[in-house]
Amino acid sequence: MTNTGSTSRPAAAAGTFAIGGDRPVARLGYGxxxxxxxxxxxxxxxxxxGIAVLRRAVELGVNHxxxxxFYRRGDVVANELVRRALAPYPDDLVIATKVGPLLGPDGYPSQQATPGQLRGLVEDNLRELGVDHLDLVYLxxxxxxxxxxxxxxxxxxxLAELREEGLIRHLGVSNVDAAQLGEARTVAPVAAVQNxxxxxxAADAGLLAECTRSGIAFxxxxxxxxxxxxxDPGRLEKAAGRHGATVQQIALAALLAASPVMLPIPGTGSLAHLEENVAAAAIRLTPEDVASLAG
Ligand SMILES: NC(=O)c1ccc[n+]([C@@H]2O[C@H](COP(=O)([O-])OP(=O)(O)OC[C@H]3O[C@@H](n4cnc5c(N)ncnc54)[C@H](OP(=O)(O)O)[C@@H]3O)[C@@H](O)[C@H]2O)c1
Incomplete structure (x- = not known):
C-alpha cells in the first residue's frame, strides 16, 4: 500500500492497494x-x-x-449503467464482478450455479460491460x-480455466471462511476476498490476518x-463529532484503518452520499476515536 493523499483524487487519500499485485486502486471504492x-x-x-453517480465516482478518483x-431490477441493470457511464473505460479502472448466484423468476438469487454454468455467467458480464476480459471475478x-x-x-x-483462457485477470472468493479461502488457493491464486x-x-480475525499477511484484498x-x-450510531457519534464527520464516514474510516488490504465499496445511488463516502478516505482516526468506537 502507498499513501498518496491527494485533493485531486480524494478516493486515494487513504492510499492505494495493488489488487493481484498489478492493478493499483484507490482504497476507497464503490459498489x-x-x-x-x-x-x-x-x-x-x-x-x-445512476450514470451521474458512476461518472462522479471516477472524477473523485474511485477506480475500483x-x-x-445480478444487480438488476426491472429494466435497470447495474452492469449496463457502468458501461453507459464509463466506456471506453479509463486504463486504471478495475471493475470487479461476481458470479455464482442464479436469479429465480422473482428476480432474486435462488440457487447456486453449477461449475458448468459459470462460463455463461462470465460471458454475461463480458457482454454487459462491453469488455474482452474481466479484471476481477469473485466466486x-x-x-x-x-x-x-x-x-x-x-x-x-x-473459473480458473476461464482465467487460463484470458477471460479473467484475477480471481476472488466471496462469502467464505478461512477454510474455503485455503481450499480455493489450492486451485489458483486468490487476489481478493469479499465478505x-x-x-x-465481529471480523473473522484469522481470515483478515491471512489476507493481510498474503497481500489478498479484503x-x-x-x-x-x-x-x-x-x-450503531451511538458508538460512532463521539468520533464523528471530533472530526466534524458523519457516522457513515467514521464507519468507513475505521475499516480503512483496520488493515492496509481493506478496500471498502460503499454503495449509494445518491451523489451527496457518494461525495461524503469518498471524503471519508481522508479521515485519520486517533486512539481516542478507536477507544470510543469500541463502545
Ligand atoms: N458479495 C456479496 O454477496 C455482496 C452482497 C451485498 C453487497 N455487495 C457489494 O457491496 C456493496 C456495498 O454494499 P451495499 O451497497 O449493499 O450496502 P452499504 O454500502 O453498507 O450501504 C448502502 C446503503 O446505505 C445508504 N448510504 C450510502 N452512503 C450513505 C451515507 N453517506 N449516509 C447515509 N446512508 C448512506 C445507501 O442509500 P442511498 O443509495 O440512498 O445512498 C444504501 O441504502 C454493494 O453495492 C455491492 O457492490 C456484495
Whole structure:
C-alpha cells in the first residue's frame, strides 16, 4: 500500500492497494448494488441518476468498482449503467464482478450455479460491460447466512480455466471462511476476498490476518450496515463529532484503518452520499476515536 493523499483524487487519500499485485486502486471504492434499487424490495431507481453517480465516482478518483450481473431490477441493470457511464473505460479502472448466484423468476438469487454454468455467467458480464476480459471475478458462494460449510474447489477450478483462457485477470472468493479461502488457493491464486463486514461486526480475525499477511484484498460488503446488521450510531457519534464527520464516514474510516488490504465499496445511488463516502478516505482516526468506537 502507498499513501498518496491527494485533493485531486480524494478516493486515494487513504492510499492505494495493488489488487493481484498489478492493478493499483484507490482504497476507497464503490459498489453498484444500490443503482437499480435502493432497498432489496424498493422501487426501480432512475438510470440517469445512476450514470451521474458512476461518472462522479471516477472524477473523485474511485477506480475500483464492484458490480454483478445480478444487480438488476426491472429494466435497470447495474452492469449496463457502468458501461453507459464509463466506456471506453479509463486504463486504471478495475471493475470487479461476481458470479455464482442464479436469479429465480422473482428476480432474486435462488440457487447456486453449477461449475458448468459459470462460463455463461462470465460471458454475461463480458457482454454487459462491453469488455474482452474481466479484471476481477469473485466466486460468490453460500446464501444469505454466514460463510462456511460447502466445498468451493470444483467451481473455483471452472473459473480458473476461464482465467487460463484470458477471460479473467484475477480471481476472488466471496462469502467464505478461512477454510474455503485455503481450499480455493489450492486451485489458483486468490487476489481478493469479499465478505460482509463493518466497523461493529465481529471480523473473522484469522481470515483478515491471512489476507493481510498474503497481500489478498479484503473487500467488506455492507460496509455501512446496509444488510441485516445495521451500524450503531451511538458508538460512532463521539468520533464523528471530533472530526466534524458523519457516522457513515467514521464507519468507513475505521475499516480503512483496520488493515492496509481493506478496500471498502460503499454503495449509494445518491451523489451527496457518494461525495461524503469518498471524503471519508481522508479521515485519520486517533486512539481516542478507536477507544470510543469500541463502545
Ligand atoms: N458479495 C456479496 O454477496 C455482496 C452482497 C451485498 C453487497 N455487495 C457489494 O457491496 C456493496 C456495498 O454494499 P451495499 O451497497 O449493499 O450496502 P452499504 O454500502 O453498507 O450501504 C448502502 C446503503 O446505505 C445508504 N448510504 C450510502 N452512503 C450513505 C451515507 N453517506 N449516509 C447515509 N446512508 C448512506 C445507501 O442509500 P442511498 O443509495 O440512498 O445512498 C444504501 O441504502 C454493494 O453495492 C455491492 O457492490 C456484495
Amino acid at each position: 453498484t448494488m444500490r443503482l437499480p434499487t435502493g432497498t432489496f424490495t424498493g422501487p426501480v431507481r432512475d438510470p440517469e441518476a 468498482i464492484d458490480t454483478a450481473s 460468490r458462494v453460500g446464501g444469505r447466512s454466514a460463510p462456511g460449510g460447502e466445498p468451493v474447489a470444483e467451481r473455483f477450478a471452472a 460482509a463486514h463493518h466497523v461493529h461486526a 473487500v467488506p460488503f455492507f460496509p455501512l450496515g446496509g444488510g441485516l446488521d445495521p451500524l
